[in-house]
Amino acid sequence: MSEDEGVVRPARTEELAGLPALELAADAQLVAYLGGASLPPLPESAQAVASLAEAAAVLVAGSPPVGFARIDVIDGNAHLEQLSVLPSATRRGIGTALVRGCCDWAARNGFKAVTLMTFAHVPFNAPFYARLGFQALDDAQLSVPLAAIRRHEVDLGLDALGPRVAMRRML
Numbered sequence: 001m002s003e004d005e006g007v008v009r010p011a012r013t014e015e016l017a018g019l020p021a022l023e024l025a026a027d028a029q030l031v032a033y034l035g036g037a038s039l040p041p042l043p044e045s046a047q048a049v050a051s052l053a054e055a056a057a058v059l060v061a062g063s064p065p066v067g068f069a070r071i072d073v074i075d076g077n078a079h080l081e082q083l084s085v086l087p088s089a090t091r092r093g094i095g096t097a098l099v100r101g102c103c104d105w106a107a108r109n110g111f112k113a114v115t116l117m118t119f120a121h122v123p124f125n126a127p128f129y130a131r132l133g134f135q136a137l138d139d140a141q142l143s144v145p146l147a148a149i150r151r152h153e154v155d156l157g158l159d160a161l162g163p164r165v166a167m168r169r170m171l
C-alpha cells in the first residue's frame with residue numbers, strides 16, 4: 001500500500017518516469033468499460049515523460065504515486081488533461097482528492113475555471129466530474145483552443161469508442 005495515498009502534492013521530478021505506466025494501467029479500466037476497445041496508443045515512454053515535464057502542474061497522490069493528475073493551461077484556464085488512479089487503488093476517494101487538488105491549484109494560481117474532456121456515459125468519467133461541480137459545455141460554448149482539442153480527439157478515434165463531452169467548473 002502506498003503511503004499518504006489521500007494526500008495530493010506536486011510530483012517530484014524523479015516520479016515522472018513512472019507515471020506513463022500508471023496511466024496505462026489506469027486506462028485498462030476504461031478499456032474494460034468500453035467493451036475491450038483499445039484507446040489510442042500512448043506516446044513512447046521517454047516522449048511521455050518529456051511531455052509531462054512540460055505540463056503546468058503534475059499532482060500525485062501516494063508515495064509511491066497511485067494516482068496523478070496533469071494540468072495544462074488552455075485558453076487561459078487550467079485544463080485537467082489527464083487523471084489516472086491505479087486499478088488497485090480506485091474507489092477510495094483518491095480520484096476525488098486529485099480533482100479537488102487540481103481545482104485548489106488552479107484557484108491558488110489565479111485561474112477562473114478548470115476544463116476537461118471526458119467520456120459522457122462512463123460512470124467514472126462525466127457523472128463523476130458532474131458530482132464534483134463540472135458542467136457539460138455544448139459545442140457553441142467551446143473556445144477555439146478547446147474546439148481544436150475536440151477535433152484532435154475525433155482524429156485520434158476517441159469518439160468512435162463513445163460520446164465525448166467537454167466540461168468546465170468555474171472557481
Ligand SMILES: CC(C)(COP(=O)(O)OP(=O)(O)OC[C@H]1O[C@@H](n2cnc3c(N)ncnc32)[C@H](O)[C@@H]1OP(=O)(O)O)[C@@H](O)C(=O)NCCC(=O)NCCS
Nearest residue numbers: 026029083084085090091092093094095096118123124128
Ligand atoms: C476516473 C478515476 C481517476 C477515478 O478514480 P477513483 O480513485 O476511483 O475515484 P473516487 O474513488 O474518488 O470515485 C470514483 C467514483 O466513480 C464512480 N465509479 C468508479 N468506478 C465505477 C464503476 N466501475 N462503476 C460505476 N461507478 C464507478 C463511483 O461513483 C465512484 O465513487 P464511489 O466509489 O463513492 O461510488 C479512475 O477510475 C481511473 O483512473 N479511471 C481510468 C482513467 C480515466 O477514466 N480517467 C479519467 C478520464 S477523463
